[in-house]
Amino acid sequence: VRFASKRAANTKGGIILLKIIEHSDPQHWQSVEEIILQEARDEAQEKLKKWSKVINDLSGITPELCIKEGIASEKIIEILEEDNAVRFLVLAASSGDQPGPLVSLLAGQKSGKLPVPIVIVPQDLSDEAIDDLASRAK
Secondary structure (H helix, E strand, C coil): CHHHHHHHHHHCCCCEEEEEECCCCCCCCHHHHHHHHHHHHHHHHHHHHHHHHHHHHHHCCCCEEEEEECCHHHHHHHHHHHCCCCCCEEEEECCCCCCCHHHHHHHCCCHHHCCCCEEEEECCCCHHHHHHHHHCCC
């Protein structure tokens, strides 16, 4: 979130903070499924509030908080197609051998379907390096 926060502050932009709840296989016990989904929504809201504070502390920006349910890559593409104000999709790559399944999917086979460029921030970049990169975006 550091890169997105600093870049948005430098360009006088905004941030959409998105959490996607991916459904498990449909269950026969719909009332149990609804309880599980409500708990997931509550947990997502708490995580978004936590990250919203981090973003606000870094940049002074209060991000738009968004919770969607479904397949992550499909929901991201849907939001990017609906919101013409979005200029970049910022994703964080994991520090392991692979960048992570969502980054791999969106930067790989789904990249041609995205209406905006992807910025992938390596997890191991220092705060100073991230701040330097974000400050160049004016």
